[in-house]
Amino acid sequence: MPLTTLDFEKPIVELEQKMEEMRKMADGLDLSSEINKLETKIIELRKSIFKNLTPWQIVQLARHPERPYTLDYIYLMTENFIELHGDRNFRDDKAMVGGFATLGDKTVMLIGQQKGRDTKSNLYRNFGMSNPEGYRKALRLMKLAEKFEKPVITLIDTPGAFPGIEAEERGQAEAIARNLLEMSRLQVPLIVAIIGEGASGGALGIGIGDKVLMLEYCWYSVISPESCSSILWRSWDYKEQAAEASKLTAKDLLKLGIIDRIIPEPLGGAHRNHKEAADILKQALLEELETISKIKKNRLLDYRIKKFNVMGYFK
């Protein structure tokens, strides 16, 4: 049973509780047909609710506090993970994690933003908002992977790059810009997966790749719906309209050619079944790595640059 229930999940959770009670009450009585009926009803209800989610509901799911985070995916998908620390320059940013691990039977470099689950761990992780040293740490790890010819996989889950005084002093803009340039010419396969929130430059700072995958209930845009509402509508009350207008869901972004593939989540969202969510993502990553490894090295970079170069709509 989840600890946090979103508004639109409530009817499902209520039925689940009812079923749970029935199980307890059964006590020797055979209620299995009733229970089975209820179970099918729950599945049907969940399917119908999740088929018609609004963009704002998807934003809420992407932020669900029980959703698997970067390290959860890494531990569930890989073996031998060794976390590596520091940007070799200033500090170790706890909002950005990374290291070598075995995925399938190959060594890969995994990098991603890390959120915390409670107040204490969120303070430690700075709510998944990286400082410049986070982006520089990510780049250092990518360069390390490049040196030893290991593919790089990045997992995006951030409400944004940290908007702090020190972050500006240490060049947040430059750190992100540098990553965009360097990732464009990194000489190893590079796969990006958006696993939660993909907010603006903070997300894109590890978001250039040969393939960009996106889990079903995530959002990716230039600004959060709340900030968009506050700037364009001059009020915090239009977040739902802003989410709608921004076309920030996986389905919309696939149509716009900004992502390459939607990774389905377990019924009810990744937070309902971490293991299943990780297995589905792992399968997709292995497939993509297989495809990319067939592309000749000198073509790979041309493809990557071309991929981003065709993005944009004008006349």
Place this chain on the structure above:
Amino acid sequence: MAWFKRSKENISTEKPKQDLPDGMWVKCDSCNELMHKKQWETNKFVCLKCSNHFRIGSNEYFKILLDEGSFKEMDRRIRSIDILNFTDSKSYAKRIDDAINKTKLYDAIRTGTGKIKGIDIAIGCMDFAFIGGSMGSVVGEKVARIIDKSIRTRFPLIIISQSGGARMQEAAVSLMQLAKTSSRLAKLAEEKIPYISILTNPTTGGASASYSMLGDINIAEPNALIGFAGPRVIRQATGKDLPVGFQRSEFILEHGFLDLIVDRRDMREKLSQLLNLFAN
């Protein structure tokens, strides 16, 4: 003799009120100095008294920096389409039309080729007047094309930035322009063609997190606001008072992200000097 002496004069307006003949005089918004428009223009739109750099557009920059008559504009008429069907207080399509009518520009950047003291260059200059210099598909495409031009001709590239950030009405599509322009610059870097980025007031958000910060040489005009997040956002997020001069050119230079701060009146000279150093 009085016991107390008034140390300050009575509050009075500094100067007698004058009726300004329309369009002849300009007032500095920093020190309130009144200047004759001709004088101000000859001074490259910099205040004669306090050196405040007024915000100017691409037209003025091309005139100030390039050899007379050398500018050849490219891709002038490319304009945005409202692919997302985005509507806030007005529709994005209408917002673009209004901006075009108001500014007589097609989007927030103009690009082309020109000469600085006889040296050929590829150049782009943003216009803050067009929806806050925001960066969407057209800015991304024109930056990408001017980089290509620079690669084809081997002319050094100069981009003058002036931008509040990515254009929200293009959402993720505008975010991708950061990727598009930066990956293009990776190509330019491989070709070893010099790229000089000039940051003017303001250069924040998407522009600063992509091509504006990626110059081989980063130059700013004095006292320009340069940063990733805007000061209002930072104050809100941290609840702290911002240090004096925070995110201004001098601060950014002190922290190591600019090569030079150059007064607009010296910019053409400095650029020609740099271009010659690269060329010879």
